Amino acid sequence: MSALTSLTIAAARDGLRKKSxxxxxxxxxxxxxxxxxxGLNAYVVxxxxxxxxxxxxxDQRLARGEARPLEGIPLGIKDLFATEGVHTQACSHVLSGFKPPYESTVSANLWRDGAVMLGKLxxxxxxxxxxxxxxxxxxxINPWKRRNSNAALVPGGSxxxxxAAVAAHICAAATATDTGGSIRQPAAFTGTVGIKPTYGRCSRWGIVAFASSLDQAGPIARDVRDAAIMLKSMASVDPRDTTSVDMPVPDYEAAVGRPVKGLRVGLPREYRVDGMPVEIDAxxxxxxxxxxEQGAEVVEISLPHTKYALPAYYIVAPAEASSNLARYDGVRYGLRVPGDDIVDMYENSRAAGFGREVQRRILIGTYVLSAGYYDAHYVRAQKVRTLIKRDFDQAWDKVDVVLTPATPSPTFAPGEITDPVQMYLNDIFTVTVNMAGLPGIAVPAGLSSDGLPLGLQLVGKPFDEETLFRAASAIEQSAGHYVATPWW
Amino acid sequence: MSVDQATVKRVARLARLKVKDEDVPRLAGELNAILGWIEQLNEVEVSGVEPLTSVVTMKMKMRQDVVTDGNCPSKIVANAPAQEDDFFMVPKVVE
Structure with a gap:
């Protein structure tokens, strides 16, 4: 049976149709x-x-010859997506026991196309x-380990x-979300492919909100073709999300393998950051x-405001989070911890329900939005965001796609990074893309000196995911595939 | 810019997060480290720059002002920690 779990979506699709x-x-x-x-702890349910x-x-559909695009393909769903009647807690204690009476648009699209739900991730x-x-x-736990080491490593986040589930072949592909790099960084850390589409391409309806102007859903898959198949089903125009954009969803799979001859690829010089490991640059x-070598034209470009994207993100994202997370008050759903009066009950419930990092971000967000600080922090950060977006708008005059490293390092051990700002720096190459609302894909490109996956990122013009699939498949063709050796 | 312990308590109150007194110094330190790092934004020349309101250039969508959903109070309160007769139950607010 294990041979079946080694099949990509494309291969499983063929096997199912042939009744193999x-x-x-x-x-x-x-x-x-x-x-x-x-033991990997990838599924929570x-x-x-x-x-x-x-x-x-x-199987009944297949027997009748009525197979839909993802018929019979088993998927894992990130715990951030509302799944009707099934545990949906954003992996927080504050949502204890929450089972939504509705289904997120993205997961509903996948079931409409015939996919099978294995559980929540x-x-x-x-x-x-x-x-x-x-x-x-x-x-x-990351399915990958350092060469000659037994130490557990993180799979990235969020x-x-x-x-981890995609890399360990315990789902054919998975849904994910990306606010500052949460699809692309873990994909890079596990040798998988992850794409964050353009803001507005996938509906946010039914996805637990973190930072609404940055959040986007996308797939993590084993290869570029599977990511294209997944995104085609996940993306839609949704009247229930006013930021969902009225544009037809193209056939992304058709872009996979399309030649890159003549494609203009930009390398932003600002991504050569201080202290970047030699192997990442290489x-x-x-x-x-x-x-x-495949005929693309590579040019150096400049995105001058790159270094300000991460600090600006840590104003905008916590600000939106502090507002979005105000709804967890112990009244409508989730955890309630009693108190002397209603405010005491709110404060007790939230203190007990939110973990340390979430509380930290709520406090930062509340602070930067509070009276007297709003203009100095929040408005300034939104102005910097305009400049980041302008950098890219100008780059598109010269190039069709931007190539960067996906992460500044390979994965690390749990507990290795305890300083919040050091942890935030993991997203240094991915976060600009969210700030500008652009699509970005992480594709495996090699292994580090100690045998850990490393990824490259491609950034595209708004709604030009097809060029990303095309360029990513060219990299994949040269780089090959990377599969973790099972130890679990 | 430096956040003192009184500010941490005030912000925590605004955020409806109960913070233990012994945790306040740690939180003040963490918030100062993050805010200190964010301060580099002051280097950026932003005069004449409009703050970004939407990453995608599109017209705000409008829809007919009609009821499209509803009549499901029991579904709405189904996840509440305390409910009665399709109402959310909270501690007494008005004497």
Whole structure:
């Protein structure tokens, strides 16, 4: 059965249509693999009964020759997505016991296209973290280990469960979300492909809100083609999200493998940051070389406000978070801790329900929005954001796509980074993309000197995800695939 | 810019987060480290720059002002820690 879990979505799709195996067999293979991999702590909830029922329904469809795009494909869903009647807690204690009576648009799109739900995936609490160490449900362990070492490593975050599950082959692909790098950084840390589409491409309806002007859903998958297949189903125009953009969803899969001859690729000089490891820089140059060899034109560009993106993010994102998380008050859902009066009850519930990192961000956000500081901090950060976006707008006159490293380092051990600002620096290459609302994809490009996956990032023009799939598949072609050796 | 302990308590109160007195110095230190790092934004020349309001250039969507959902109070209160007769229950607010 294990051979079935090694299939990509594209390969499983072919096998199911040819009746080489059934959807139920495929789902059962994944359920067995999940049970064996519980030590990774990637899933917070497994839904085997639901999975088998959905797989059986898919088998009936397949028998009738009515297969939909993702018919019978078993997926993991990040705990941030509302799934009707199933545990949805953003991996926070404050949402204890919450089971939404509705389904998020993105997950509903996947079920509409025939996918099977295996369970809910672990993540940093409210998607606030870069190592999956802030989850109320404990750390996720990266399927990758350093060469000749047994030490556990983090899978990145916040979509750490999604990335680990995809890398460990305990789902065919997973949903994820990205506010500052939460799809691309864990994808880079696990040798998987993750794309954050343009802001507005996927509906945010039914996704637990963190920072509404930055949050976007996207897939983490094993290769570029699978990521394209997933995004095609996840993306939609949704009347229930006013920021969802009225544009048809293209056939992303058709862009995979399209030649990159003549494509103009920009390397922003500001991404050569101080103290960047030599192997990251070398990987970046190698990626540029691969594209050049396939006929792309590589040019150096300048994005002068790059270094200000992360500090501006740490004003805008906590500000929006402090507002979005005001709803957790112990009244409508989740945890309630009694108090002397109603305000005391609010304060007790929130203090007990939110973890340390979330409380830190709520305090920062409340501070920068408070009277007397709003103009100095929040308005200034939004002005800096305009400048970051302008940098990219000007770059698009010269190039079609921007190539950068995905992360400033390979993955690290749990507990290795304790200083919040050091942890935030993990997103230094990814966060500009959220600030400007652009699409970005992380694609595996090699291994570090101690055998850990490293990724490259491609950034595209608004709603030009097709160029990202095209360029990422060119890199994939040269770099090959990276699969963790099972030890779990 | 430096956040003192009184400010931490005031902000925590605004955020409706109960903070223990013994945690205040630690929080003040953490917030100062983060805010100190953010201060580099002061280097940026922003005069004449409009603050960003939307990353995607699009017209605000409008819809008909009609009821599209509702009549499901029991669903709405289903997840509440305390409920009665389709109402959320809270500690006494008015004497």
């Amino acid at each position: 195996f059934s959807a139920l067999e495929l789902t059962n293979a994944y359920l067995a693999a999940m049970e064996k991999a519980r 497994e839904t085997p009964d639901k999975a088998r029922a959905m797989a059986s329904a898919s 672990n993540m940093d609490e409210f998607a606030m973290g870069s190592s999956n160490e802030t989850s109320y449900y404990g750390n996720v 979509s750490g469960g999604s990335a 990987l970046w140059q190698k990626g540029a070389q691969w594209l050049k």
